[in-house]
Amino acid sequence: MTNPLFTFLVQGSSPTPYKVKFTKAGSNISAFCTCPAGLNGQYCKHRFRILDGDSTGIISNNLEDVKTVASWMTGSDIEMPIKRMKELELNLKKIEAELSIIKKQVSKAMRD
Numbered sequence: 001m002t003n004p005l006f007t008f009l010v011q012g013s014s015p016t017p018y019k020v021k022f023t024k025a026g027s028n029i030s031a032f033c034t035c036p037a038g039l040n041g042q043y044c045k046h047r048f049r050i051l052d053g054d055s056t057g058i059i060s061n062n063l064e065d066v067k068t069v070a071s072w073m074t075g076s077d078i079e080m081p082i083k084r085m086k087e088l089e090l091n092l093k094k095i096e097a098e099l100s101i102i103k104k105q106v107s108k109a110m111r112d
């Protein structure tokens, strides 16, 4: 049995759309993107969005395949780290909001 493969064309900041490919072997998800970050093996939002079921920017005619790729997450090798990543991003937002408030309070307190 061949491993499933899906390719999406995503319009990013470059005039040439990026190719975002997903394949799965057992619980192992592989995802590749032709954007500069993706080519360097760094975080790129194009792969994460699709894994999240978000079809933003996709210009290829296979939007329904986004659901299939997103459904691969459950039980995959990247499910837990991505879950943790989302938790940390949420914590970071809370910390940033609290920090902004306390900076304003301290700045105000220093003026009286």
Ligand SMILES: [Zn+2]
Residues within 6 Å of the ligand: 018, 033, 034, 035, 036, 037, 038, 044, 045, 046, 047
């Ligand atoms: Zn990318």
